Amino acid sequence: MSELHIIFGTGPIGRAIAEELTMRGKTIRMVNRSGKMDEAPAGVEILAANLYDPAQVRQAAQGAAVVYQAAQPAYHQWIEKFPPLQQAILEGLTGSGAKLVLVENLYMYGATGGKPMTEDMPYQAHTRKGKLRAAMSNAAFEAHAAGKLRVTAGRGSDFFGPWGLGSTMGERVFYPLLAGKPANLVGNVDFPHTHTYTRDFARALVMLGERAEADGQAWHVPNDNPRITQREMVTLIAEAAGVEPKFSAMGKFMMMLGGLFIPEAKESVEMMYEFDQPFVADSSRFEQAFGVKATPIQEAIRETVAWYKSHPQAH
Structure with missing residues (x-):
């Protein structure tokens, strides 16, 4: 049996990750609340789980080499529901041996006055959702630094593409x-x-899952023009x-x-x-590191x- 990769969330980025992993011959399990998915990619297992429960996270991710966290609450429920979702995922994966790849955006940088965003730019979010994203990212990398699990993150801009x-x-x-x-x-x-193509986003996330040198840091995924x-x-x-x-x-x-x-x-x-x-978004660091x-x-x-x-x- 090929290496097991698990995707939390069946939205557009989750789907694109599944398509990329299928091309690479991986065994894939996608997890959402219902266990159902329209036009599910061929050969992909769809599992129902409550990802707010660390025990169910642990169960859903059993045997995984890599877990991609592409699940999120409804946009208007981020403030209340996103932090406990991520916390449950971090707790559930602690000690599992699986590497966690976070799907992130660029909200944490805040308004830059037009200056291109790079990974080493300080977080200066002035919005509620930007501050939330910064705090969540910091919490995940603190768990990595504490040796609880391996974490990396791919950050994309507003995306376009299938689904x-x-x-x-x-x-x-x-x-x-x-x-x-x-x-x-x-x-x-x-x-x-900057607009990120969903298939480029997914390809970058899968590469981050494969490469040990990606661990412990966030990366801006490649964007053309x-x-x-x-x-x-x-x-x-x-x-x-x-x-x-x-x-x-x-x-x-x-x-x-x-x-x-x-x-x-x-x-x-x-x-x-x-x-x-x-x-x-400046994605030159990713492009140079991974070619x-x-x-x-x-x-x-x-x-x-x-x-x-x-x-x-x-x-």
Whole structure:
């Protein structure tokens, strides 16, 4: 039997990790609350478990070489539910022998005034979710330093790709464009804004799981053209889809209005700084250490357009 790799969470990044591991011939178990998954990757076991319970974490991860933590609560429940989720996972994996690969974002750095984000940049989060992400990352690496388990982390920016529906560069952009309508963007569309391709994110996370030199630190996953703007993204998507590039952009005030009715919109208001200044991730450290570059962005967009065409929007 091949090496067992376990993925907590069956969202877009979890799926992409499973696809990458399948190509590498690994045995894969995915874990979520229901034990069910639409269009589950072939040959992948789907297991139901409560990941807030360290005992169930331990049971679900039995025999694993690597565990990828891609599970998360609903966006509007992060503050209350994310820390106990991670704590249960850290406790459950302590002493198991499995290496933990965390799926992280860039919130912990806060507003950088447009300066590209690097791994050695201090955490200066000014938002609730940014401070939460910083505290959670610190807690995980403290567990690593204490010898409880091996931990590494891959950090991506706002992502796009197959199944990445809920992202800012997700279904609110691709489906309207494919229908000849304006894409729905956020904030200033002409500032550089790094976008991470889900398949590049997954490939990087799997590499971090394989490589001992990745342990004990966080890495920015590779991104092609990290200074691309939202306007340029829409132009490339429209080009790949053979349609006119059209968009509208929602500002902070409209997001606040939306937040009166939609919990996720309310939680997004504090993150609008990402779209009111350049938001650029520097992934050169990963690329130099592991000799890997991101998929060219035009190719990544073509693959994503093909996925959206093959998964028409449900009405």
